[in-house]
Amino acid sequence: MASLGPHATFIVAAYGAAVVILAALIAWIVLDHRAQQRALGELEKRGVTRRSGRPA
Amino acid sequence: MPLIDLANPTRFLKLSGLLLPWLAGAATIALAVGLYLAGNAPDDYQQGATVKIMFIHVPSAWLAMAIWGMMSLAALGTLVWRHPLADVAAKAATPIGAAFTLICLLTGSLWGRPMWGTYWVWDARLTSVLILFLMYLGVMALWRSVDDPSRAGRAAAILTLVGAINLPIIKFSVDWWNTLHQPASVVRIAGPAIHPTILVPLLVMALAFVLIFVTLHLAAMRNEILRRRVRTLMMIEAQAAPGRG
Numbered sequence: 068m069a070s071l072g073p074h075a076t077f078i079v080a081a082y083g084a085a086v087v088i089l090a091a092l093i094a095w096i097v098l099d100h101r102a103q104q105r106a107l108g109e110l111e112k113r114g115v116t117r118r119s120g121r122p123a
Numbered sequence: 124m125p126l127i128d129l130a131n132p133t134r135f136l137k138l139s140g141l142l143l144p145w146l147a148g149a150a151t152i153a154l155a156v157g158l159y160l161a162g163n164a165p166d167d168y169q170q171g172a173t174v175k176i177m178f179i180h181v182p183s184a185w186l187a188m189a190i191w192g193m194m195s196l197a198a199l200g201t202l203v204w205r206h207p208l209a210d211v212a213a214k215a216a217t218p219i220g221a222a223f224t225l226i227c228l229l230t231g232s233l234w235g236r237p238m239w240g241t242y243w244v245w246d247a248r249l250t251s252v253l254i255l256f257l258m259y260l261g262v263m264a265l266w267r268s269v270d271d272p273s274r275a276g277r278a279a280a281i282l283t284l285v286g287a288i289n290l291p292i293i294k295f296s297v298d299w300w301n302t303l304h305q306p307a308s309v310v311r312i313a314g315p316a317i318h319p320t321i322l323v324p325l326l327v328m329a330l331a332f333v334l335i336f337v338t339l340h341l342a343a344m345r346n347e348i349l350r351r352r353v354r355t356l357m358m359i360e361a362q363a364a365p366g367r368g
Contacts, residue, residue, distance in 0.1 A: 070172065071172045071175070077176070077236060078173060081176045081230040084226065085230060088225055092219060096339055096343050097342075106353045107349060107356070110357065110360065115356045116359075117359070
């Protein structure tokens, strides 16, 4: 890999910023998924179902 | 399976659940190849190694605009066809678009300091992209401020379509006004003005960013469908509570 030269700090900071923002986005989506699954599970445990999910 | 069948959220959840691991794998491989090619790309004769910032800056900029374009199509789906997944798609794309626009602004700023001597200048290209970022935040705020998803969806759709006016302004700002930002060097009528040793890594990184977006978007759409199910079940539970007739 080539040397990053005299402006290495800016290059590393740019890639670092992209990694942090994308990691935060991925973490938020994963945590949101778990939160929604947990909320759905608790509601179903309490016997709350949609009309389409009820037995005829 | 006919495309219209995807309008069914349950079917969408099932199909997207099957696709997601493959998309995530493809995005990871494309990103690894892209980063390898970017790391081994030659320095630019004028900009030196800072050209490596381009490999993340330009794909983010393309996605920032493309995601708003996609949201505008979804807005039409909401307002004209009332497609059940249109506002789900638009809402799920908004924070992802904001994130890519932020990456574009930050990496551009970090590229500008060594090349232009300044982190920021209020020229047409930079300012119009900053406006795009603020519009993403505005649509996110609108979604959060209205409880009813269908009402919020219609309001956000109108705001999104109005904001689409900014897309050609961003694209052609470097041609219409004197800007510090360089003119287009890849997407132009005369063809790319970049040497293939730099163009190929850029296009692979762009493919990786697109795959990352598609993966995250599908995952965020699934979350939004689940959130609406939770909301519906909570309303059913509240209506069935004692003392509610």
